[in-house]
Every structure is written in C-alpha cells, then in structure tokens.
Amino acid sequence: MRGDAGYPVRVRFAKQGKVRFVSHRDVARAFERSLRIAQLPVAFTAGFAPRPKVSFGLALGVGHESRAEYLDVELRDPVDVPALPALLTDGMPEGLAVTGAAALAPRAPALQESVTAVAYELRLADLAPAVVDAAASAAADAANLTVATTRKGKPVVVDVAPSLRRVDVDAAGGVTVELSTRPRAARPGELLTALRTLAGVEPGEGEDRVLRTHQWIERDGARLEPLAADPAPSAPSGADARALEACV
Amino acid sequence: MSTLWPQIEPLLTKVEKPARYIGMESGSIQPDHRPDRVAWLLVYPDTYEIGLPNQGLQILYEILNERPDAVAERAYAPWIDLEALLRERRLPLFSLETHRPARAFDVLAFNLSAELVYTNLLNCLDLAGVAVRAEDRADDDPLVVVGGHCTYNPEPLADFVDAVVLGDGEEVVGEITAVLAGRGRRDRAAVLRDLAAVPGVYVPCLYDVEYDGPFLAGVRPRCADVPAQVDKRTVADLAEWPYPKHQLVPLVEVVHDRLNVEIFRGCTRGCRFCQAGMITRPVRERPADQVRTMVREGLRRSGYDEVALTSLSSADFSGIEGVVADLVRDQEGTGCVSLSLPSLRVDAFTVGIASEIQRVRRTGLTFAPEAGTWRMRQVINKLITEDDLYASVDAAYSQGWRRVKLYFMVGLPTETDEDTLGIAELARTVVAIGRRHTRGASATVSVGGFVPKPHTPFQWFGQNGVPELRRKVGLLRDALRKSGAQLRWHDPAATFVEGIASRGDRRIGRVIERVWRSGATFQEWSERFDLAPWLDAMDAEGLDPDWYVTRHRHREEVLPWSHISAGLHEDFLWDDWQAALAEHGLPDCRWTPCYDCGVCTDHALEHVVGSARPPAGGSQGTGQDLRAGGLVPVQFRELARAR
The missing domain is CATH 3.40.50.2300 (Response regulator)
Structure with missing residues (x-):
C-alpha cells in the first residue's frame, strides 16, 4: 500500500511542554488537522470510510516529551518538502513542532518495523544524583530488571533488562538511556520504576520527566536517523541535506 | 494573582x-x-x-x-x-x-x-x-x-x-x-x-x-425598584453576531467534535414537550451568505473535516438546499469534508438532499417521531403521519442506508398502553421496510421518559413516576423481542430526579445541597447516579417527591417560575395545553398567521426568515401533503463524506 501511487514523506516532530499530556491518538488527530490547514494533497485510503494515509511510529507515553517523533504521510502530488516543517508547525498547537521532513522512497519499510533503538533522557524527581548514579550502575549490571506494569489493561510483570543497551548519569543526576526495540520495546516509564526500585525510593510529589531524544534505524551495520534511512531516489539532494542539518 | x-x-x-x-x-x-x-x-x-x-x-x-x-x-x-x-x-x-x-x-x-x-x-x-x-x-x-x-x-x-x-x-x-x-x-x-x-x-x-x-x-x-417580572433577553438579528469566529479546536476528542455553525435560533414548530422551542422564539435566521462565509473560514482555520449546520430544526432554514449544494460543491476535490444537519425532525428534508450530502458513508439516519401513534403525536403537536415516516424510511433504505435510529418518549400526557405499544409496532414496520431493501437492515429504538418543562404547554402535567416508566419500558422490551430492533432507554430514576429539579421551587435548593454534601456529583453520568440520596434528602427536608414530580398542577396554581418570562402568554400556554388534551394540532406561525403566543407582539420582535414559503418537505402544520409533491421527507444526522 505504501507509496503505490503517491509521494511518501517522512517528518520529524517534537512534543514538548504542556502538550506532552496529549495522547498519541490525539496528536495524530492534531496532525491530520494541520495537514488540512496546510491544504496538502494528502492521499486517502479507498473504501467505505476513506482515511488520510498517515502512519505514525512508536507511540510516546502520555506525559512524556520528545525531540524525535516521526510520521509518514503519503501525498498525491509532489510538494516542496523543505517547506513542510514551517507549514505544518503553523497549524499545530504550541509545543508540537515539525523539525524536519524528507521525501521517502516508494515502499520504504514502515517506521514501526524499522526503528530498532530509542534514546531517552530521564529525570527522577526528588532524588540525589549519587542515589540515581548508584541505581543506574546497578541497572546496567543486572541480569534482569522485573517491573510490575499493565499491558492492555492487564497487570503483567516485564523484564526491561534485555532491551537496556546503555545507561549514563550526568553530574546533575540526569539519566541518559538507550533502549532496543527488539525483541520488545521497554517503556521509559518501566525503566523509571526499575531505577526507583533499585534506589529504594517510591515516587513522591514531584514528576519524573521523560524526554525521547532519538530514534534509530540500524541496518547493515549502519545507524541511521529515520529521515535519512530511505530517501526518495528522485528527491533533490538539497532537500535531504537540509532535513539532516536541522536534526542534530 | x-x-x-x-x-x-x-x-x-x-x-x-x-x-x-x-x-x-x-x-x-x-x-x-x-x-x-x-x-x-x-x-x-x-x-x-x-x-x-x-x-x-x-x-x-x-x-x-x-x-x-x-x-x-x-x-x-x-x-x-x-x-x-x-x-x-x-x-x-x-x-x-x-x-x-x-x-x-x-x-x-x-x-x-x-x-x-x-x-x-x-x-x-x-x-x-x-x-x-x-x-x-x-x-x-x-x-x-x-x-x-x-x-x-x-x-x-x-x-x-x-x-x-x-x-x-x-x-x-x-x-x-x-x-x-x-x-x-x-x-x-x-x-x-x-x-x-x-x-x-x-x-x-x-x-x-x-x-x-x-x-x-x-x-x-x-x-419597589426591583422588577416584579424578569423578561428574557433576545438578540433581534443573528447577522450582527457571527460568533464564534474562532471556534475552539480541542486537543482531546470531545462530543460534537466538528465545526458548528449556528444557522438560526428559535423554533416555531410548536412541539409541546420542547422547552427549547418555546423559550427561544422567535425564529432568527442567519443570512445564507454569512453561513457560507462562516463555514469556509471555519474549516480553513480549524482544519476540521466535518461541519454541522446547527439549530433546533436545521432543515427548516430558508434555502437550505442552496446552501447545502454550495457547500458540497466547495468541497469537491479538496478532500473529505462531511456536512451534517443535526435536527430532531422527521419530515423536513428530502432524501434527495440527504443523498447529496451523504454520498459515501450511508451508515445511519436518525428519525425522531417522539411518539408511537398518530393520536399521541397530535397531542404533542409533532404531526408526522405514519405514511410520512414509512416513506422516509423506505427512501432511506432504498438509497443505501442500513441503519435507522428512532427516538421516542414515554410518559407523555394522555398516553395509553396502546400508544406505548405503537412505538414497537412502528419499529417493527421500519425493520420490515428495511429488509425489503437490505437483509442487514436494523433499527435502534431510543426511549426517554418525558419530563415536563417550565414555559411549555405541558408545564401543568404530572410526570409519570418511576414504576410507571419502568412498566412502559418493560412493555416495549417484551413487544420488541425478536423484532430486529434494539431498544435503549434512559434510566427512569434519573428522569424522576430531573423532574424534581425541572419544576422545583426554592425549597428544592436544600435538597440539592444535601445531595451534593452526600458526595453525589456528575449525576448525569449513569455510573455515578443514584436515586437514594435524592429521596433521602427530600425526606430529610420534609418534602414529598411525588408532590413535585407526578402531581398535575391546576390553572390557578402559582408556578415557581411565574415571575420569570420567556415572552409566552400564560393564556397561550394553557390554551395550547387544552388543545393538546383535545388532540388538536397547531400550525407553525412562520408560514401561517400569528396565533399570538406573546413573544413577538409584546416585545417588538419578529421572525427573521429568508423566505416566507415553507421549506420543501415540511409537512407539519403547513398543510402540505408530502405524498402529493413527490418530495420525501427525511431528517439525518450521521456525518457524510462528500468525496
């Protein structure tokens, strides 16, 4: 279905500030409105109830921020891709900002299938940096890190250790983690719980903060930013270059 | 701060x-x-x-x-x-x-x-x-x-x-x-x-x-300087108030999540149960050009893909066909924008126009006959004949709609079990008509208990109590078994509490305060509603719930809202109540001579309508025979997607 007739485009966006409380689904709706406000020639699915051809990547938890969200949209006609970030941001609520766009190769694999690693910055409220550092070291060394959580409304126990690739703590107690999405993507909230369990400190009044900083597509030994992973062969090289500039 | x-x-x-x-x-x-x-x-x-x-x-x-x-x-x-x-x-x-x-x-x-x-x-x-x-x-x-x-x-x-x-x-x-x-x-x-x-x-x-x-x-x-009677305020010309200009677009999905453009305010159809229709008179239409502008601007600015033309009976808007045709044409080739006309009428639109709007997604249509028999509909002044309804339903199913929703009330004045069971018979016939066209045809019957409202001809009527409403719902449930129609009903206990508040006097304030102190908030949410704290509070205040809810009022009685005026003469309301009991209908004064309800004559107001002619398909009170004109009345709500 992807890229069958149209012009697929991948955009990167940030979700920061108050708008972090908006759910993944409602962000999708805001994007659909923004696409209409920008009057872009979005392709629609055929059938009884046509839907715009927009597909989102990994969901971001309600309350979490991100500098690296992605979505793919299929257009019926070619558009000025480098102009898209400003055009789309204009129709978005404050805190949602499109920060890059790239024309995508037809039949590029979907974001959900191709993203293999995700990086986050975590900030644990009301914990001394030394305590956080000790918990992070323990987490890095642990063979398993089981966390009680819910999946699809049911209580389950998951082990986040298999997807934890690395964890670092800065002098201020800020945690940087990289999680693998394979075999199953651990959620940053689960990692926060694991760290708090190791530190022996229950969540208090303060809000633990989560910021997604990167998503990566790892393929044949290369580590690619999703905007650069599957460029359209015919795309003017300038467009991709500009998209990449904005990304780092 | x-x-x-x-x-x-x-x-x-x-x-x-x-x-x-x-x-x-x-x-x-x-x-x-x-x-x-x-x-x-x-x-x-x-x-x-x-x-x-x-x-x-x-x-x-x-x-x-x-x-x-x-x-x-x-x-x-x-x-x-x-x-x-x-x-x-x-x-x-x-x-x-x-x-x-x-x-x-x-x-x-x-x-x-x-x-x-x-x-x-x-x-x-x-x-x-x-x-x-x-x-x-x-x-x-x-x-x-x-x-x-x-x-x-x-x-x-x-x-x-x-x-x-x-x-x-x-x-x-x-x-x-x-x-x-x-x-x-x-x-x-x-x-x-x-x-x-x-x-x-x-x-x-x-x-x-x-x-x-x-x-x-x-x-x-x-x-002495405080008025003995307080009159409502009325904006004479909606054209001067093109609001909201920047409708709020929520980030969370809400009810009626679409662009809403009010095309007129007020309604003179004269349905006797309908408080909104009585208290918002006269009819004030927004100029068609302003409607077009508000729709275009609103869609462009909001990014919505659905717009509703709102009012109490949107199909009655003068020149509605032209406005709809323009809006549908506007959207040609620009993607998927759907148009809906929320309204609670059966008889005021043609299936032709409904099809114009709902080109793609013909999932459901809503009809609101409100009562199950012609006699009952004369009492409430909603003069839809069975032929009107069946012709509308037949047209809808024949043009591809598969599901029909029917809205009714039970507990109306003079209602007999024959009237209640008429709802089931009507629903069965609707399903049978649908199955002639499509095997999967279905109908949903929604039933709510009637609550008499202030400033309506039914303000004197004693509401049905909880057991009586439950009995009537039970009759319908039995009568609709294996009918192909699904029955949904509003909780009669909640209807009873609405009755306490709807026609309550100042003493009911103490009851509300007690109920609130017991922790009963969000009472309109069925999972949060409980009748017990209301009855306990009435009891604690020494008030008889039935005196407030199920008792018929006398002509001479001072009603709690008698110092509040919606512009309607009490004589008009009483005469209309008597006409209801005599099963007499009353025409719509937009298109027939004024019967002096009091709103226009006493307050130097008048209807603001674009056309003195009744709209196509408008049967009620206009004396038009819909069958003769070849126009099939229909009312629709489901969103449409013009390709």
Missing part, C-alpha cells in the same frame, strides 16, 4: 485524560488581566469533553475578550480523580488559559444546560473556595452568575447564585460587565441591586417567596 500551573502540573501524571486540563486549544485566548478589566471565569459544570463544544459559552468567551473592559477564561468540572488530588493538596478550581485560581475572577459564570449538573455547580463553587450559599459570601467574593436553558426555572438554585441571566447572552454580558466595572469598593448588596436593574437579570435574594401551605403564594420583589 499567580498561576497554579506549577502545583497542578505534577498532578496531571496521576489522572485520566490529563490534556483536559491544559487549555492550549486553537482559538483559545491568553487574556491580559488588568485591574480595570472585569475578569469572567466561564464554567461548564461537567467534564471538558461535554462542556467544551458548548456554543453559548464559546460565543460569550469571544465577545467578552473582545471588550476593552473585560477578560474571560474557561473552566470545566475536574473529573473525580483530579478533584480528589486538588482537595488533598488544598488547591482550588482553576482556569484553563492561565491556570489562575477561580477566586481570582470577578465573576464565576456557569452554563446550565441540564438539571442533573446542579450538584456539580455547588461542587465547583466549593472547590473554588467560594461559599456555596449566596448569603454567606463576602464583598470580595466573586459574583456567581448562571445562564442557559435551565435558568428558566431558577428557583431550585436561588440559594446558591447571585444573579441569573435569562435568554440570549450576547448583549447582556456587556451590560453586566459595565455594572461590575464600577464595582470598586461598593458592597455586594449595592452591586446586586444594580444588576437587578439590568433587563434579563434576576437576582434571587431580592425576592421573597411566600407559601400557602405546601403551595406557593408568590415570589415577590422586596423593594
């Missing part, structure tokens, strides 16, 4: 749907609070999802923020999870735009669209840190003002509110602002006296209620 955001923000990780509390909608305004500006907090005392789309609140929000002497923000009732956290931390109700505490505003203005939110009004006041009883408020407390359809009987809320605004709010909010702008250090009593002088404003504490045993003897002003 500083923002509460830093305290509220960490709580939002612990509650359901936190985006309800962040504001930031497209169309929202960050106001510049200044000492010389009257600060209004417009509160809808229900959840964000129910309250946000309210057009009245959005209209006043824009009008107030356009004024140099006012600012307005919004608040909605926090759901019980956030309320518990706020109370635990001693944090108050807050505004969405700047997250200011509610007490920092000069006015707390509540929209009241349904009786079951009354306990939420008290809860919001308490959460705001404002005394729930008006008499306990100090000079520097905000003024508590209410508006909306429920205020046509303000007495159950008289103990809790400082002022009540009747009718259209567009003009009067400015006049109230002017009174408060000069408030300065004046005491509360003086401000209230000034407000009572504003037409359309009722200040309950300036009126004494006298009783004669259980009956009312009168509600009379305490002093």
